[in-house]
Amino acid sequence: xxxxxxxxxxxxxxxxxxxxxxxxxxxxxxxxxxxxxxxxxxxxxxxxxxxxxxxxxxxxxxxxxxxxxxxxxxxxxxxxxxxxxxxxxxxxxxxxxxxxxxxxxxxxxxxxxxxxxxxxxxxxxxxxxxxxxxxxxxxxxxxxxxxxxxxxxxxxxxxxxxxxxxxxxxxxxxxxxxxxxxxxxxxxxxxxxxxxxxxxxxxxxxxxxxxxxxxxxxxxxxxxxxxxxxxxxxxxxxxxxxxxxxxxxxxxxxxxxxxxxxxxxxxxxxxxxxxxxxxxxxxxxxxxxxxxxxxxxxxxx
Amino acid sequence: xxxxxxxxxxxxxxxxxxxxxxxxxxxxxxxxxxxxxxxxxxxxxxxxxxxxxxxxxxxxxxxxxxxxxxxxxxxxxxxxxxxxxxxxxxxxxxxxxxxxxxxxxxxxxxxxxxxxxxxxxxxxxxxxxxxxxxxxxxxxxxxxxxxxxxxxxxxxxxxxxxxxxxxxxxxxxxxxxxxxxxxxxxxxxxxxxxxxxxxxxxxxxxxxxxxxxxxxx
Numbered sequence: 015x016x017x018x019x020x021x022x023x024x025x026x027x028x029x030x031x032x033x034x035x036x037x038x039x040x041x042x043x044x045x046x047x048x049x050x051x052x053x054x055x056x057x058x059x060x061x062x063x064x065x066x067x068x069x070x071x072x073x074x075x076x077x078x079x080x081x082x083x084x085x086x087x088x089x090x091x092x093x094x095x096x097x098x099x100x101x102x103x104x105x106x107x108x109x110x111x112x113x114x115x116x117x118x119x120x121x122x123x124x125x126x127x128x129x130x131x132x133x134x135x136x137x138x139x140x141x142x143x144x145x146x147x148x149x150x151x152x153x154x155x156x157x158x159x160x161x162x163x164x165x166x167x168x169x170x171x172x173x174x175x176x177x178x179x180x181x182x183x184x185x186x187x188x189x190x191x192x193x194x195x196x197x198x199x200x201x202x203x204x205x206x207x208x209x210x211x212x213x214x215x216x217x218x219x220x221x222x223x224x225x226x227x228x229x230x231x232x233x234x235x236x237x238x239x240x241x242x243x244x245x246x247x248x249x250x251x252x253x254x255x256x257x258x259x260x261x262x263x264x265x266x267x268x269x270x271x272x273x274x275x276x277x278x279x280x281x282x283x284x285x286x287x288x289x290x291x292x293x294x295x296x297x298x299x300x301x302x303x304x305x306x307x308x309x310x311x312x313x314x315x
Numbered sequence: 316x317x318x319x320x321x322x323x324x325x326x327x328x329x330x331x332x333x334x335x336x337x338x339x340x341x342x343x344x345x346x347x348x349x350x351x352x353x354x355x356x357x358x359x360x361x362x363x364x365x366x367x368x369x370x371x372x373x374x375x376x377x378x379x380x381x382x383x384x385x386x387x388x389x390x391x392x393x394x395x396x397x398x399x400x401x402x403x404x405x406x407x408x409x410x411x412x413x414x415x416x417x418x419x420x421x422x423x424x425x426x427x428x429x430x431x432x433x434x435x436x437x438x439x440x441x442x443x444x445x446x447x448x449x450x451x452x453x454x455x456x457x458x459x460x461x462x463x464x465x466x467x468x469x470x471x472x473x474x475x476x477x478x479x480x481x482x483x484x485x486x487x488x489x490x491x492x493x494x495x496x497x498x499x500x501x502x503x504x505x506x507x508x509x510x511x512x513x514x515x516x517x518x519x520x521x522x523x524x525x526x527x528x529x530x531x532x
Contacts, residue, residue: 032412034400034404035397035408035411035412037398038399220398221397224396225408226381227357227391227395228384228385228408228412229381229382229383229384229385229409229413230381230412230413231377231412232377232381234412311377312377
């Protein structure tokens with residue numbers, strides 16, 4: 015199994031004469047193609063899940079880590095003054111890149127999923143939120159809390175770590191499960207192809223015996239089977255991958271409201287990833303059939 | 316050589332010299348087929364040595380055995396073909412598996428089929444052939460690579476006298492071309508018929524020994 019390119023091309027181009035030596039089998043061929051297609055289809059989703067949760071974990075881990083929220087809970091008449099004071103403090107805090115009080119519209123948008131549209135935010139005792147963006151170095155949260163406590167009594171700093179950490183852990187775990195699923199799907203594919211190949215080899219025992227008798231080398235006999243199963247797995251997996259990618263493409267795209275669900279799918283160059291599934295499928299089939307053929311041939315004289 | 320627990324042969328020593336013609340005879344179950352299988356490397360001896368074209372069978376790899384078989388034509392008792400391919404392809408099988416270009420050998424194949432009298436059956440499937448036709452197709456397949464040795468196991472077992480005469484004729488012709496021939500048979504008439512045409516030696520397996528049979532045959 016050397017990754018020799020010319021050998022690979024010759025292998026795929028095939029030997030028409032060698033192909034004819036093994037009788038064609040319509041039904042098992044279709045089963046193999048179906049199994050490969052189904053497995054590729056599932057792999058596309060496992061891959062989409064892994065990549066999407068990977069993206070979420072990265073985003074929560076990175077983007078949100080650099081953002082924090084300051085909540086000003088003060089009586090209505092003091093809110094504007096305390097907000098201005100807090101912004102002054104933040105402007106002079108080293109490590110804070112930007113600080114901005116959310117507008118009424120933005121606050122309303124945040125509450126909309128819970129209270130519906132047209133909430134009269136202004137007339138409600140809703141705390142004012144200030145979005146704080148850190149620079150790369152980050153700020154000293156403890157120091158900032160002390161200063162705020164002194165100058166803006168109604169301010170509460172939330173640096174997101176409290177709820178961010180379990181989410182990142184969950185996303186990481188999901189990503190791991192996704193890759194584990196892909197591994198399991200690959201192993202199951204190998205098992206199925208091995209069984210199909212074993213069945214084909216057993217069914218063609220007489221053919222193999224005749225070929226051995228007339229001086230065919232093991233590699234030649236195995237090649238006839240290996241090529242067949244590799245091509246079946248390749249075509250099946252290609253079909254399954256295309257269908258899987260279409261299904262992912264046609265997933266209803268969740269807007270910003272859906273938060274967590276956003277982007278279960280592929281983004282940008284990640285669309286290249288599923289394209290390796292047929293190649294992986296073919297490689298798995300190649301290895302599995304090669305193993306099965308050599309095991310079977312060794313037992314023959 | 317032991318088989319199924321008991322020793323089948325012992326103290327056998329034989330060298331087939333190029334161009335010789337041997338008959339192998341003996342009662343059923345004496346081990347004629349086993350002996351032939353040893354001769355083309357389908358079985359390994361439990362003791363002793365077998366040399367194919369000078370190489371010890373025990374030290375030969377599976378590929379070495381495959382290559383040696385291209386120099387040995389085998390006609391089996393129950394001839395097996397690739398049943399889904401026509402006779403012409405089956406006869407050309409040794410060429411195909413050894414990577415020869417079939418088209419350049421097309422003339423060769425046509426002549427060979429004519430020689431065994433199967434030209435008109437070239438496109439038939441093996442299942443459509445009669446017993447005699449199958450044996451002759453098997454002989455054609457055995458010789459298409461122009462092997463140095465031809466081993467035939469009861470080649471006339473299932474066919475009538477006239478047909479077996481014809482098959483024998485083909486084997487005698489091959490021997491005259493310099494091929495080494497070994498035929499396992501218990502058909503004494505066949506042996507007598509052959510002896511009138513070629514210098515044939517008769518080997519007999521009995522009581523686990525290989526003996527040169529007397530001239531009384």
